[in-house]
Amino acid sequence: MIDWTDRHCRYFHRQLSPHAVLYTEMITAPAILHGDQERLLGFSNAEHPVVLQLGGSDPAQLARAAKIGADAGYDAINLNCGCPSDRVQQGKFGACLMAEPSLVADCIKEMQNATGIPVTVKCRIGIDDAPPEIMLRKFVENLVAVGCDMFIIHARKAWLKGLSPKENREIPPLDYKLPALIKHEYGVKVILNGGIKTVQHVRDHLEIFDGVMIGREAYQNPWFIAELEHEIYQTPLPCRLKILEKMCEYMTERAAQTDTHSGTPIKSITRHMLGLFNGMAGAKTWRRILGGEAHAATNAHDFIMPLAQQILSHNREG
Ligand SMILES: Cc1cc2nc3c(=O)[nH]c(=O)nc-3n(C[C@H](O)[C@H](O)[C@H](O)COP(=O)(O)O)c2cc1C
Numbered sequence: 001m002i003d004w005t006d007r008h009c010r011y012f013h014r015q016l017s018p019h020a021v022l023y024t025e026m027i028t029a030p031a032i033l034h035g036d037q038e039r040l041l042g043f044s045n046a047e048h049p050v051v052l053q054l055g056g057s058d059p060a061q062l063a064r065a066a067k068i069g070a071d072a073g074y075d076a077i078n079l080n081c082g083c084p085s086d087r088v089q090q091g092k093f094g095a096c097l098m099a100e101p102s103l104v105a106d107c108i109k110e111m112q113n114a115t116g117i118p119v120t121v122k123c124r125i126g127i128d129d130a131p132p133e134i135m136l137r138k139f140v141e142n143l144v145a146v147g148c149d150m151f152i153i154h155a156r157k158a159w160l161k162g163l164s165p166k167e168n169r170e171i172p173p174l175d176y177k178l179p180a181l182i183k184h185e186y187g188v189k190v191i192l193n194g195g196i197k198t199v200q201h202v203r204d205h206l207e208i209f210d211g212v213m214i215g216r217e218a219y220q221n222p223w224f225i226a227e228l229e230h231e232i233y234q235t236p237l238p239c240r241l242k243i244l245e246k247m248c249e250y251m252t253e254r255a256a257q258t259d260t261h262s263g264t265p266i267k268s269i270t271r272h273m274l275g276l277f278n279g280m281a282g283a284k285t286w287r288r289i290l291g292g293e294a295h296a297a298t299n300a301h302d303f304i305m306p307l308a309q310q311i312l313s314h315n316r317e318g
Helices: 007-016 029-034 037-041 059-072 086-090 094-099 101-115 132-144 177-186 199-206 216-220 223-233 240-256 266-273 283-293 300-314
Strands: 022-028 050-055 076-081 119-123 150-154 189-193 211-213
Touching: 007 022, 007 223, 007 240, 007 266, 022 029, 029 037, 029 050, 029 059, 037 059, 050 059, 059 076, 059 101, 076 094, 076 101, 086 094, 094 101, 094 132, 101 119, 101 132, 119 132, 132 150, 132 177, 150 177, 177 189, 199 211, 199 223, 216 223, 240 266, 240 300, 266 283, 266 300, 283 300
Parallel strands: 022 050, 050 076, 076 119, 119 150, 150 189, 189 211
Antiparallel strands: none
């Protein structure tokens, strides 16, 4: 998720769930071709399975960017056809591509030919006032024809004019029925996305779909990821202290790394961990201290572990 997630967030989420498939935020093909590839694409081995999400609409450019991603070790490539922001529309990528299924098919074909790893698509159910039951079918049909067999569907329309990206994640109503029909009619894998916030939601959707993608709830309430791992894969719930020990080690390692020109500041990692104690006594203190002290801290362990121990002993949890 642009501006929210990054490699450090994924590393943290991986500590909470060994099984979840993690995605990068959308990175545009031109950025990869002309930008700092180590900074944009670098990741830790621990993050696998990890998927690179690309933005773009030029088949040749996307193919080159996808190849760079595959060579960097990503497990799959995903093309973003769901982002409604103005900036993205100007570059002719994101959700506006739902109106150009044959161009998207060309992009997918080129990316498949260039990589040899799975190439998937993330889309909405439609855009603007086009009827979704027609637009989504036409879109999927064109991509199935070139061998694309997995779709992550954010189950609401995007309105390209008049709604902000934030409003476009909240106002258009969710429709989980159409993605289910698409799965059935085209025999493709469908990963459902949009508004999924509880273990029970996930259980219900997994009766029908091949998977779920969770955005905001996973970021804002990371313990939800551990609960899901526990419920779905019967993995024992992890210990928050052990996770934090691991994160402190990671912070020390990253501070010493020079692959991004200078070491990673502690606050760039702790910012993803602010919600770890959500719902527990002390959650606000955690958020305040981690958000504040992390700016000046040079040794993460010294301020993170005593605080976490205090919160957990208060809540009588390990
Ligand atoms: C800050 C922010 C940035 C996002 N950036 C991306 C992105 O880069 N790529 C993408 O496919 N979706 C992006 N999304 C959308 C989410 O992936 C997801 O589709 C949407 O939030 C609905 O799912 P949710 O209800 O589980 O959050 C972003 C969402 C937020 C809140």
